[in-house]
Amino acid sequence: MTQRKIxxxxxxxxxxxxxxGGLLLSGCDKLYSQPGFxxxxxxxxxxxxxxxxxxxxxALAREYAPSDMSPVFRANGNRSVADPSYRQHFDQxxxxxxxxxxxxxxxxxALPLSMLRTMPQRTQITRHDCVEGWSAIGKWEGPQLxxxxxxxxxxxxxxxxxxxCADSFGAARYYESIDxxxxxxxxxxxxxRLNDRPLDEAHGAPxxxxxxxxxxxxxxxxxxxxEAVESLDGVYGGKGGFWEDSSGYAWYAGI
Amino acid sequence: xxxxxxxxxxxxxxxxKRHRLSTRIWHWINAVTLVVLLMSGLMIFNAHPHxxxxxxxxxxxxxxxxxxxxxxxxxxxxxxxxxxxxTGVLGxxxxxxxxxxxxxxxxxxxxxxxxxxxDARIWHLAFAWVLALGLLAYMLWSLINGHLRRxxxxxxxxxxxxxxxxxxxxxxxxxxxxxxxxxxxNVLQKLSYAGVMFVLIPLMIVTGLAMSPGTxxxxxxxxxxxxxxxxxxxxxxxxxxxxxxxxxxHIVMVVLAGPINEVRSMITGRYRLPREKAEDA
Numbered sequence: 001m002t003q004r005k006i007x008x009x010x011x012x013x014x015x016x017x018x019x020x021g022g023l024l025l026s027g028c029d030k031l032y033s034q035p036g037f038x039x040x041x042x043x044x045x046x047x048x049x050x051x052x053x054x055x056x057x058x059a060l061a062r063e064y065a066p067s068d069m070s071p072v073f074r075a076n077g078n079r080s081v082a083d084p085s086y087r088q089h090f091d092q093x094x095x096x097x098x099x100x101x102x103x104x105x106x107x108x109x110a111l112p113l114s115m116l117r118t119m120p121q122r123t124q125i126t127r128h129d130c131v132e133g134w135s136a137i138g139k140w141e142g143p144q145l146x147x148x149x150x151x152x153x154x155x156x157x158x159x160x161x162x163x164x165c166a167d168s169f170g171a172a173r174y175y176e177s178i179d180x181x182x183x184x185x186x187x188x189x190x191x192x193r194l195n196d197r198p199l200d201e202a203h204g205a206p207x208x209x210x211x212x213x214x215x216x217x218x219x220x221x222x223x224x225x226x227e228a229v230e231s232l233d234g235v236y237g238g239k240g241g242f243w244e245d246s247s248g249y250a251w252y253a254g255i
Numbered sequence: 256x257x258x259x260x261x262x263x264x265x266x267x268x269x270x271x272k273r274h275r276l277s278t279r280i281w282h283w284i285n286a287v288t289l290v291v292l293l294m295s296g297l298m299i300f301n302a303h304p305h306x307x308x309x310x311x312x313x314x315x316x317x318x319x320x321x322x323x324x325x326x327x328x329x330x331x332x333x334x335x336x337x338x339x340x341x342t343g344v345l346g347x348x349x350x351x352x353x354x355x356x357x358x359x360x361x362x363x364x365x366x367x368x369x370x371x372x373x374d375a376r377i378w379h380l381a382f383a384w385v386l387a388l389g390l391l392a393y394m395l396w397s398l399i400n401g402h403l404r405r406x407x408x409x410x411x412x413x414x415x416x417x418x419x420x421x422x423x424x425x426x427x428x429x430x431x432x433x434x435x436x437x438x439x440x441n442v443l444q445k446l447s448y449a450g451v452m453f454v455l456i457p458l459m460i461v462t463g464l465a466m467s468p469g470t471x472x473x474x475x476x477x478x479x480x481x482x483x484x485x486x487x488x489x490x491x492x493x494x495x496x497x498x499x500x501x502x503x504x505h506i507v508m509v510v511l512a513g514p515i516n517e518v519r520s521m522i523t524g525r526y527r528l529p530r531e532k533a534e535d536a
Contacts, residue, residue, distance in 0.1 A: 028291070028366050032374065044381035048469075064310070072315035125309060127484065129468045133303035134313035135484050182272065196358040206526035213472045254381060254469025 003086040049252035052180065052213075054129075056254075061187055062211035064125040068222070073194065075202035077166035078174065081222055087164040094206040099148075099190070103162070103227035106153035113206050115191065119143040122189050130216040131249065140210050146184045148226070154180075158228035162235055163209050163220035169242065176220040177232055177240040177251070178211055187212040190223065208212040215253035217243050265528055267434040273526030275402065281393040282521055284385065285382045289502070292459075293495055294366040297359075298375035303361035306492055310483035318487070322346050322359035327505035387460050394452070406440055407449050413442040431512050433529040447501060455498050 032039050081087070094113045101109040123141040131137025145161070149230040161183040165174040182188055190207045192199055199205040211218040218241070232238060237245025244251050265271050272280075305318040310313060312318065321333045323346050330346025332339045343349070348361040350369075362368040366378050397403045423441050425431070432441060440448065464470045465478040465487035481487040509517045513529070520526035 007461075013451060026368075028294075028378075029368055032367060032378075034407070038377070041381035043379050044377075044384055047384060048380060052469040052473075056469055059473040061468065062475045062478075068310055069311065070311045070316065072313075077426040127467070127468070127471075129484065130303070131376070133299065133488060135311045136313050137311045150457070211471050215468060232359045243373070247371070248265040248377065250376065250380075251375045255464075 014042060014199050020201075024135075031146050042250075045250045045252050048255045050251065052252075052254045056213070058181075058185060059213075061126055064127065064137050066139070068126065069125060069195070070138060073136045073138040073203070074130075074134065076130060076132075076216065077221065078169070079200065079202040081127050082170070083166045086146065086222065086224075089240070090201065090205070097206060099207065099223065100225040101148060101152045101227075102225065103156040103229050104151075104155035105228050106155065107151070109148070109152050113149070116143055116148075116190060116207065117192060119147060124187055124189070124210070124212070126187070126212050128216055128219070131253065139193075139204075140189060140191040141196075142189040142191040142210070144186060145188045145190060145209070145226075146186075148190065149174045149228070154228055157230045160229050160232055160240070162232075163223045163228040164225035164227060165220050166222035166224050171244070172242060172246060173236070174222070174242045174249055175236055176209065176218055176219065176242070178209075178214075178218065178230075182211055182213070185213070197231070213254055217241065217249065262436050265438065267528050267530035268436065269440065269528050270525050271528055272524055273520040274524045275400065277393065277396050277400065277525060279521055281389060284389050288382050288385045288389065289498060291366060291378055292386060293499065294364060295375040295378035296491075296495060298334065298365035298367065298370070299372060299379060301359045301370065302372040306489045307485040308482065308489060309485050312485035312488075319484065321494075324357040327356075338430065383460070383463060386456065390452070390456055390460070407452075409442060409445050409447055409449070412509070413445070418442060429511055430536065431529065434531045435528070437529050438469070447504070451501055455494050455501070458494045459491065459498070462487045463495065466491065 002254055012247070032041075034230045045165060048244050064203050081093045081158070096112075098110040098112050099116065101111065119144060121141055122144050123139065125139045127135050129135050157173070158180070160179055162177045163175060165176075167174045187210065189210045191204075191210050194200075194203050199208060204223075208221045209219055227235075231237060232240040232251075236242075239245045241249070241252040243249040301366050301529075304322040305312070305314070306320040307316055307318050319335055322329050322331070322341075322350065323333075324342075328342070328347055329340060330344065332341050332345055344361060345359060346356045347355060349355050350362045356362075356370075359371060359503045365375070368375050373437040394403075397407075402415050417465075419442055425441075426443060431437070432439075453496055461477060462481060465481055473486065478484050478487055481490050516529075
C-alpha cells in the first residue's frame with residue numbers, strides 16, 4: 001500500500017518533469033535559435049554592466065589575508081602553450097622576451113620582463129571566480145596596467161585595451177579585451193608572480209592580466225602584446241575575446 | 256459601510272472575484288521565469304557540479320555536494336557522507352539521440368538541453384532581471400493596493416500554535432475551507448506565500464548577486480553575509496530546491512482543491528466558492 005503510493009508519487013513527479021521539461025525544452029531551444037529572441041536576452045548584459053558600473057564606480061575588489069588563501073590554486077583553460085616562439089622564450093626563462101605595447105599609443109613600447117618586475121609593483125590577495133562556478137584565492141604581484149599605459153601615452157581615440165596571447169584553442173588564438181574603466185582600475189595588474197613564485201606555465205607565464213572585478217576568462221594568460229584600439233569590431237571575431245567569439249560568453253563578465 | 260452590510264455575504268457556489276490583475280500577471284510571469292531560471296541554473300551547475308562552504312572552493316578543496324559519475328559509469332549524488340546511486344538520471348544519462356553523457360543534470364532538466372554554459376548564462380542572467388524587477392514591482396504594488404495588509408499579513412491569533420496545528424490537521428485530512436472562509440488565505444497559505452515572496456525569492460536574488468565579482472567589489476557585505484562566495488553559491492542552490500518543493504506542494508494543492516476552478520481564478524480572477532458540505536453524521 002505504502003509502496004504503491006510512493007511509486008505513484010514518484011511516477012507523477014517524474015512524468016510531470018519529463019512532460020513539461022520536454023515541451024518546454026524543445027520550445028526554449030527553438031525560441032533561442034531565433035536571432036531576435038537571443039539578442040533580446042543578450043541585451044541584459046548591457047543592463048548588468050551599466051548597473052554594476054553605476055553602483056560600483058571604481059570600487060576595489062575585496063582583498064584577503066594570507067590565511068584565506070586556497071591551498072592549491074587551480075589552473076584552467078590552456079595550461080600549456082604550443083607556439084614555437086613561446087617555447088623558445090620559455091626555455092630561455094623569458095630573458096629575451098618583450099611585452100609589446102602598441103596600437104593607439106603615442107609611444108609604442110617593448111618592455112622586457114626584467115623591467116616589468118622592477119617597475120612599481122602592486123601585490124594583492126584576491127579571489128579568482130571562474131565562470132564555471134569555482135573560486136580560488138591567491139596572491140598576485142605585478143605592475144599596474146595604468147603605469148604601462150601611461151608610459152606609452154594612450155591616444156585620445158583609444159577606448160579598449162586588447163590582450164593578445166600566445167595560447168590557442170585549435171587554430172584560434174586566445175585574446176581578451178577590457179574598457180578603460182577596468183584598464184585604469186588600480187587592481188588591474190600584469191601579474192608575473194603568484195603566491196610568491198614566478199608564474200608557472202599553467203598559470204600564464206610570463207605575465208597574466210588580473211581584472212579583479214570580472215570572471216576568470218577575462219584574466220588573459222600568456223600576454224604577449226597589449227594593443228589600444230578604438231573599437232573591437234576589427235579585432236579577431238569582433239566580440240572582444242576568444243570565448244566571446246567562439247561560444248557567446250558575455251564580454252562584460254562582472255556577473 | 257452601510258451599503259456593505261446590506262449585501263449578503265457570498266455563499267458556497269457563488270462566483271466571486273478572487274485574484275487581482277496584478278497578482279495574476281505576476282503569478283504567470285513568475286511561473287515562466289522561475290522555470291527558466293531553474294533549468295538554466297541547473298545547466299550552469301553542470302559546468303562545475305560541486306558545492307562548497309566558505310570563500311573559495313575548487314577541485315582540490317573539500318566539497319559538501321557532488322553530482323558525478325564513477326569511472327565504471329555509475330551516476331551518483333554525494334551529500335556529505337551520504338551517497339546515492341543515480342545512474343540514468345543524475346551524473347550519467349542518455350540524451351534523446353541515444354548518446355550517454357556524463358553530466359550532472361540531464362537534458363530534460365536543463366536549458367538549453369545540450370551542454371552550453373554560455374547559453375545557459377544568457378538565459379539565466381536575462382531572466383534574473385525579470386525576477387528581480389517583477390518582485391520589486393509586485394511588492395510595491397501589493398503594499399499600495401493593500402494586498403499585503405489584507406491577504407498576506409498574518410494576524411496575532413493566526414500565529415498561535417494551536418491555530419497553526421489546526422490548519423495542519425485540516426490540510427492533512429484534505430479538508431479545505433468552504434463558503435466564505437475559502438475567500439481568505441489560511442495561515443499555511445499565508446506562511447508559504449510570504450515565505451516565497453519575502454524569503455526565498457529575495458534570497459535567490461541576493462545570493463545570485465553575491466556570486467558576482469562586480470557586486471562583491473561594491474557590496475562585499477552581500478557575499479560576507481553568507482560566509483563567502485562559495486557559501487552563497489550553496490545557499491542559492493538550496494533555495495532553488497526549496498522553491499521546487501513549494502512548486503510541488505502548490506501544484507498538489509491546486510489539484511486537490513479543484514484544478515479547473517483554481518486555474519480559472521488565476522487567469523480570469525473569478526473563483527467559485529466551494530459549497531458547504533452537509534455535515535457528516
